[in-house]
Amino acid sequence: MNPVLQVRALERRVGDVEILRRISLDVMPGEAIGVIGPSGSGKSSLLRCIAGLDPISGGEVLVEGKSARPGDGAIGMVFQQFNLWPHLTARDNVALALKLVRGMAAKDADAKAEAALAKVGLGALGGRKPAALSGGQQQRVAIARTLAMEPRVLLFDEPTAALDPELTTEVLDVIRALAASGVTMLVVSHEMGFVASLSTRVVFLDHGVVVQAAPPAEVFGGGGEPRVKTFLKTYLDRVAWTKDA
Amino acid sequence: MDFIAEALPPMLWAAGNTVWISAVGIALGLVLGVPIAVGCEARRAWALTYVSFFRGVPLLIQLMLAYYALPFLGIDLPAWFAATATLGLCCAAYMAEIIRGGFALVQKGGLEAARLLGLTPRQILLRIRLPIAIQAMRPAVINEAILIVKASSLVSVVGILELTRSSQAIASSTFEPLPAYALCGAIYLAMNLLLTLLARGKAA
Numbered sequence: 001m002n003p004v005l006q007v008r009a010l011e012r013r014v015g016d017v018e019i020l021r022r023i024s025l026d027v028m029p030g031e032a033i034g035v036i037g038p039s040g041s042g043k044s045s046l047l048r049c050i051a052g053l054d055p056i057s058g059g060e061v062l063v064e065g066k067s068a069r070p071g072d073g074a075i076g077m078v079f080q081q082f083n084l085w086p087h088l089t090a091r092d093n094v095a096l097a098l099k100l101v102r103g104m105a106a107k108d109a110d111a112k113a114e115a116a117l118a119k120v121g122l123g124a125l126g127g128r129k130p131a132a133l134s135g136g137q138q139q140r141v142a143i144a145r146t147l148a149m150e151p152r153v154l155l156f157d158e159p160t161a162a163l164d165p166e167l168t169t170e171v172l173d174v175i176r177a178l179a180a181s182g183v184t185m186l187v188v189s190h191e192m193g194f195v196a197s198l199s200t201r202v203v204f205l206d207h208g209v210v211v212q213a214a215p216p217a218e219v220f221g222g223g224g225e226p227r228v229k230t231f232l233k234t235y236l237d238r239v240a241w242t243k244d245a
Numbered sequence: 246m247d248f249i250a251e252a253l254p255p256m257l258w259a260a261g262n263t264v265w266i267s268a269v270g271i272a273l274g275l276v277l278g279v280p281i282a283v284g285c286e287a288r289r290a291w292a293l294t295y296v297s298f299f300r301g302v303p304l305l306i307q308l309m310l311a312y313y314a315l316p317f318l319g320i321d322l323p324a325w326f327a328a329t330a331t332l333g334l335c336c337a338a339y340m341a342e343i344i345r346g347g348f349a350l351v352q353k354g355g356l357e358a359a360r361l362l363g364l365t366p367r368q369i370l371l372r373i374r375l376p377i378a379i380q381a382m383r384p385a386v387i388n389e390a391i392l393i394v395k396a397s398s399l400v401s402v403v404g405i406l407e408l409t410r411s412s413q414a415i416a417s418s419t420f421e422p423l424p425a426y427a428l429c430g431a432i433y434l435a436m437n438l439l440l441t442l443l444a445r446g447k448a449a
Contacts, residue, residue, distance in 0.1 A: 053360070
């Protein structure tokens with residue numbers, strides 16, 4: 001089986017600062033890659049470079065063997081801040097690209113948008129504008145919008161970072177269901193439990209370098225690199241403190 | 246009362262000229278304002294020069310240049326054309342700055358999402374940026390529209406009988422300047438209130 005996504009020696013520099021240093025990664029169909037690491041390690045930059053939103057300084061990104069560029073439909077991305085269009089209803093947010101990019105008739109696009117919204121549990125809320133939806137619902141609309149275009153690879157950039165804990169669950173459940181249905185994805189998240197249970201592989205980034213790329217059992221089960229262990233210990237200490245408090 | 250009965254019909258007729266000249270000017274300003282705003286945002290010299298010129302030179306002088314100076318270059322414009330075109334071109338410079346301000350309020354993330362979904366730059370401008378910007382810039386656009394309605398009084402210099410000019414004529418022929426100008430002011434006020442209501446109504 002050939003990889004869906006190939007990242008080869010990807011580099012990104014801004015001035016003298018090296019943000020990503022020769023990152024290589026092959027993602028097989030149906031894989032869910034969890035990307036973790038400290039703030040500023042390059043996780044979001046990696047996703048943005050894969051999506052083509054940030055320029056790369058070296059290397060290449062291939063989707064199904066072909067060079068990817070933004071807007072060709074190969075890669076979909078869900079952002080931390082949802083990035084819905086506030087002047088359109090949830091349904092129109094999902095249907096707009098179907099009409100304009102895919103050239104679907106308005107009726108067909110609306111029907112497909114409704115189906116995508118139903119898939120993320122928002123079937124009844126298609127007529128609402130983003131301002132009338134909760135953060136979790138907005139993020140699910142954003143997922144439906146990306147999903148409706150049927151990208152080969154779906155990127156999630158800290159999809160729950162802007163949500164309070166109660167709303168986080170509903171979004172994570174949707175992502176879990178997608179992963180279970182075989183959607184190929186890369187997920188940047190600080191929700192370690194979620195990453196551990198979702199991912200087929202976990203990539204740990206630090207200072208723009210892949211420190212470890214291994215199955216979650218290995219990364220989280222004590223078999224991690226020293227840098228990874230330090231990071232996870234800090235994280236687990238914080239969780240333990242939260243439990244005690 | 247006699248004065249009103251006598252003065253109102255010709256003033257309302259002249260106000261009709263004010264309305265259509267302003268309407269064409271505002272519409273032209275809005276339509277031309279979009280590409281100029283895009284040009285200004287990209288720091289294009291033509292757009293920046295355009296805005297500097299039309300904001301920097303008084304509208305009265307622009308009108309005179311269009312009507313009295315262009316014929317020397319062999320361009321002879323009818324008065325109504327010179328008036329509406331100049332008003333529209335001037336309005337476009339201000340609208341461009343308002344639209345540019347509206348663009349700045351549109352979240353970058355929404356545009357990135359649109360780009361990734363495959364929308365073309367033109368689709369992003371017309372379907373995402375502009376509609377979102379319009380929500381934010383509506384008060385400023387209404388403001389500019391009201392200013393244009395009032396500034397349209399200047400087109401009398403090219404010989405068009407609009408509301409202000411007609412009230413001047415009535416004041417000098419009846420020797421009653423106070424009621425003539427009071428009536429003129431009341432008609433402007435009514436027109437601008439109506440304009441504001443229409444713009445707000447459309448918003449709802």
